[in-house]
Amino acid sequence: MTTALRVEGLTKRFAGMIANDDVNFDLLPGEIHCLFGENGAGKSTLSSCIFGFYRPDRGQIFVSGEPVHVGSPIDAIRHGIGMVHQHFVLVPEFTVLENIIVGTQRSGIGLKAADARKKLSRICESYGIVVDLDAYVWQLPVGRQQWVEILKALYLDARILILDEPTAVLTPGESRILFNIIGEMCARGLSIILITHKLAEVMQSNRVTVLRKGRVVATLKTSETSPDELVRLMVGRDVSFSVAKPALAPGEEVLAVEGLTARGHWGETVLNNISFSVARHEILGIAGVAGNGQKELFEVLCGVRKPDAGAIRLRGEDVAGLTPRALMDRGVGHIPDDRFREGLVPEFSIAENLVLGWQRSPKYRTGLMMDRRAIADLARDMIAQYQIAARDETVAAGKLSGGNAQKVIIAREFLHASGLILANQPTRGLDVGVIEYVQRQLLKKRGEGFAIVLASEELSDLFSLADRIAVMFKGEIMGIVDPRTTTIAEVGVLMAGGREGGRS
Amino acid sequence: MSQLFHEAIIISILASTLRIMTPLLFSSMGELVIQRSGIWNMGVEGTMLTGAFAAYLVATLSGSLWLAVIAAVLAGILMGAIIAFMTAVLRVDHFIAGLGLNLLAGGFTLYWFQSYIRGRAQPTFSGFEDVDIPLLSDIPFIGPILFSQRALTYLALLAVPAIWFLLYRSRHGLELRCLGENPKALDVKGLSVTARQFAAVTFGSAMTGLGGGFLMLGFSDRFLADFTAGRGWIVVVALIAGNWKPKGVFIAVAAFALLEALATHLQVLGAKVPHQLLLSLPYIASIGLLMGLRLRPGQPARLGVPYTRE
Ligand SMILES: Nc1ncnc2c1ncn2[C@@H]1O[C@H](COP(=O)(O)OP(=O)(O)OP(=O)(O)O)[C@@H](O)[C@H]1O
Ligand SMILES: [Mg+2]
Numbered sequence: 001m002t003t004a005l006r007v008e009g010l011t012k013r014f015a016g017m018i019a020n021d022d023v024n025f026d027l028l029p030g031e032i033h034c035l036f037g038e039n040g041a042g043k044s045t046l047s048s049c050i051f052g053f054y055r056p057d058r059g060q061i062f063v064s065g066e067p068v069h070v071g072s073p074i075d076a077i078r079h080g081i082g083m084v085h086q087h088f089v090l091v092p093e094f095t096v097l098e099n100i101i102v103g104t105q106r107s108g109i110g111l112k113a114a115d116a117r118k119k120l121s122r123i124c125e126s127y128g129i130v131v132d133l134d135a136y137v138w139q140l141p142v143g144r145q146q147w148v149e150i151l152k153a154l155y156l157d158a159r160i161l162i163l164d165e166p167t168a169v170l171t172p173g174e175s176r177i178l179f180n181i182i183g184e185m186c187a188r189g190l191s192i193i194l195i196t197h198k199l200a201e202v203m204q205s206n207r208v209t210v211l212r213k214g215r216v217v218a219t220l221k222t223s224e225t226s227p228d229e230l231v232r233l234m235v236g237r238d239v240s241f242s243v244a245k246p247a248l249a250p251g252e253e254v255l256a257v258e259g260l261t262a263r264g265h266w267g268e269t270v271l272n273n274i275s276f277s278v279a280r281h282e283i284l285g286i287a288g289v290a291g292n293g294q295k296e297l298f299e300v301l302c303g304v305r306k307p308d309a310g311a312i313r314l315r316g317e318d319v320a321g322l323t324p325r326a327l328m329d330r331g332v333g334h335i336p337d338d339r340f341r342e343g344l345v346p347e348f349s350i351a352e353n354l355v356l357g358w359q360r361s362p363k364y365r366t367g368l369m370m371d372r373r374a375i376a377d378l379a380r381d382m383i384a385q386y387q388i389a390a391r392d393e394t395v396a397a398g399k400l401s402g403g404n405a406q407k408v409i410i411a412r413e414f415l416h417a418s419g420l421i422l423a424n425q426p427t428r429g430l431d432v433g434v435i436e437y438v439q440r441q442l443l444k445k446r447g448e449g450f451a452i453v454l455a456s457e458e459l460s461d462l463f464s465l466a467d468r469i470a471v472m473f474k475g476e477i478m479g480i481v482d483p484r485t486t487t488i489a490e491v492g493v494l495m496a497g498g499r500e501g502g503r504s
Numbered sequence: 505m506s507q508l509f510h511e512a513i514i515i516s517i518l519a520s521t522l523r524i525m526t527p528l529l530f531s532s533m534g535e536l537v538i539q540r541s542g543i544w545n546m547g548v549e550g551t552m553l554t555g556a557f558a559a560y561l562v563a564t565l566s567g568s569l570w571l572a573v574i575a576a577v578l579a580g581i582l583m584g585a586i587i588a589f590m591t592a593v594l595r596v597d598h599f600i601a602g603l604g605l606n607l608l609a610g611g612f613t614l615y616w617f618q619s620y621i622r623g624r625a626q627p628t629f630s631g632f633e634d635v636d637i638p639l640l641s642d643i644p645f646i647g648p649i650l651f652s653q654r655a656l657t658y659l660a661l662l663a664v665p666a667i668w669f670l671l672y673r674s675r676h677g678l679e680l681r682c683l684g685e686n687p688k689a690l691d692v693k694g695l696s697v698t699a700r701q702f703a704a705v706t707f708g709s710a711m712t713g714l715g716g717g718f719l720m721l722g723f724s725d726r727f728l729a730d731f732t733a734g735r736g737w738i739v740v741v742a743l744i745a746g747n748w749k750p751k752g753v754f755i756a757v758a759a760f761a762l763l764e765a766l767a768t769h770l771q772v773l774g775a776k777v778p779h780q781l782l783l784s785l786p787y788i789a790s791i792g793l794l795m796g797l798r799l800r801p802g803q804p805a806r807l808g809v810p811y812t813r814e
Binding site for chain 2: 014083092
């Protein structure tokens with residue numbers, strides 16, 4: 001059988017580092033082929049090289065057995081290759097239709113919107129995709145934006161589709177729908193390259209290629225492998241999926257929130273009468289589908305957003321409405337969900353990011369000047385301790401892969417916080433090795449006597465880490481449950497807005 | 505003050521409003537195209553100045569005003585090509601590129617001007633005359649305001665709907681707006697971001713140069729140092745005040761021109777209000793507008809951010 005796509009000896013270097021090293025890869029017609037590997041293994045880089053977005057230093061690409069030159073996305077599109085990028089490439093100010101048709105016409109002056117509409121409604125109908133073509137993309141929830149990305153590729157008649165972590169931003173329900181659509185595409189002869197960190201999704205593919213540090217470690221038939229084997233290949237060691245949580249009696253109360261209410265930009269209620277408390281040696285999990293107030297809750301707790309009503313007590317002191325700096329001085333550490341926008345300054349070096357926010361501390365300065373030596377020493381320490389994959393401490397944080405960028409944030413917050421850690425989606429988009437690592441670190445801090453508030457969309461994470469789980473829905477807490485006496489299904493009901501039935 | 509309400513005065517104020525608007529309209533519509541493509545061009549002033557000087561040079565040398573107009577456009581294209589090369593190709597910081605160009609244009613036009621007039625009386629030309637449109641210009645009140653203007657004024661007024669059509673109804677406009685909002689979205693469709701930004705900047709600068717040319721040919725008979733006197737900056741403000749929309753920019757330009765026309769007339773009539781205060785009104789109004797309204801801001805998301813792939 002001829003391959004739909006074949007890559008031979010592909011090598012891609014970025015300044016000073018090798019992202020893809022002599023990669024060989026092939027894709028059969030009608031198959032789902034997973035790319036699996038750690039953060040920074042080179043999956044996105046390989047995809048971008050196939051799509052002609054990056055220019056490989058060496059290597060040859062074959063489409064249907066013929067050698068082809070892919071020097072730009074235009075060549076890729078001509079050969080029927082489509083790509084959905086890891087981070088959306090959409091224009092929020094455009095409608096769905098405009099996002100799909102922009103740049104697809106090669107002649108004429110008018111927009112030919114009517115023809116496009118016809119073609120698109122045919123595609124949507126045949127796959128059962130529901131989107132409003134005239135909605136503005138900024139109005140759409142992220143899950144829907146994913147359909148727009150997929151439609152962009154289908155509209156250009158892609159026969160080979162690269163999906164780079166499409167489910168990272170989808171709810172479990174949306175992911176299921178996506179997999180149905182992917183199955184339908186394969187049935188029609190499209191070939192799919194799928195990148196995902198979620199093992200359950202990897203196991204739905206036909207074959208898997210495991211990448212480690214830019215090299216192909218193995219290509220396996222999915223039916224002949226197991227999640228354990230894949231993870232072993234990926235990180236080169238065994239990873240335990242359930243971290244052991246020692247039983248610890250909660251100590252005195254650290255954070256108490258009472259009747260917290262907050263409004264959004266347009267005056268709508270985003271947090272409604274929230275009350276909970278966290279004690280030393282305790283992890284309070286926050287469950288809920290993204291966008292139900294978790295982000296706003298963390299913003300209020302770390303001082304970025306002003307509450308409208310309610311009390312926040314930190315070790316007995318009312319801290320509602322204090323500035324982030326005042327809260328940091330009181331030992332609050334915050335791991336925000338948007339790494340590159342809120343957690344780091346991408347242009348700053350790792351060393352600078354590690355002291356960001358604490359740059360005034362006498363530890364990091366000599367008089368008015370920053371103590372570069374002390375900061376660099378600290379950074380080298382942290383890079384070793386947290387095993388951050390980077391050439392040295394002067395690398396810009398924006399150049400790090402997602403997992404390594406997250407390690408920088410965790411290192412900074414764990415180093416400076418004392419007593420309370422707020423972690424919003426700390427494992428999103430991370431590979432299983434790093435997830436395990438982050439979980440261990442959180443449990444270690446719990447053991448040291450920290451109080452931790454941890455939000456996650458992965459219920460299994462919360463069940464293995466949290467001592468209690470608060471479920472949020474539309475800005476309210478639907479109930480606070482004990483993971484030892486509650487099932488995932490029961491939490492699922494609360495997440496969908498059902499009230500807690502009697503249990504406390 | 506009450507003399508202001510005489511019909512003749514009102515007609516005169518409104519007619520000069522339209523005349524003052526003309527160069528600003530050309531330039532601001534050109535800049536709208538440029539900024540919508542993501543290039544924050546700060547070289548408007550220099551481009552207008554160069555256009556004005558080119559028009560002066562050709563008008564006095566050849567005696568043909570239309571050749572002078574063409575010269576202004578060509579000067580604009582040349583300036584645009586320089587800015588485009590620096591910003592779209594070399595990816596120099598847009599502010600630095602524009603400010604550098606302004607300095608260059610100021611010094612260069614002055615130098616050329618002085619060597620051109622050395623040792624002789626400064627040559628002059630006679631600028632554009634009003635064109636009375638038959639019948640229409642005889643309509644009372646409206647006729648003298650709208651239908652007794654310079655030919656280029658009609659063209660400038662037509663430029664507003666034309667640019668609107670380009671931006672919102674043509675595929676080129678969609679691609680152009682895409683450049684300003686998210687150039688990568690165009691790049692992944694296989695279109696060259698650099699080539700399109702280059703085209704947008706040279707096209708827009710041609711219009712900007714034309715605006716400078718009209719400033720020369722419609723208002724004056726000679727060149728002076730710093731001839732444009734900050735009009736390029738007014739264009740920059742008009743874009744912000746107009747929220748990067750053709751209609752909004754048109755209104756901003758019209759408001760500015762009306763206030764300037766009022767100021768000049770009041771001065772002639774001997775009013776006590778300081779001229780400078782009146783002239784600052786449009787700026788104050790636009791800042792107030794920006795602060796007061798909670799509009800979805802129309803500023804292109806990637807305005808002024810050089811685009812690279814890796
Ligand atoms: N534009 C760039 N400039 C420099 N280095 C880069 C660039 N893009 C990626 N890299 C580096 O190349 C390596 C591979 O990155 P890539 O994005 O392909 O990883 P990935 O496997 O997709 O990871 P993730 O699972 O986090 O998305 C990383 O070490 C990263 O730091
Ligand atoms: Mg990636």
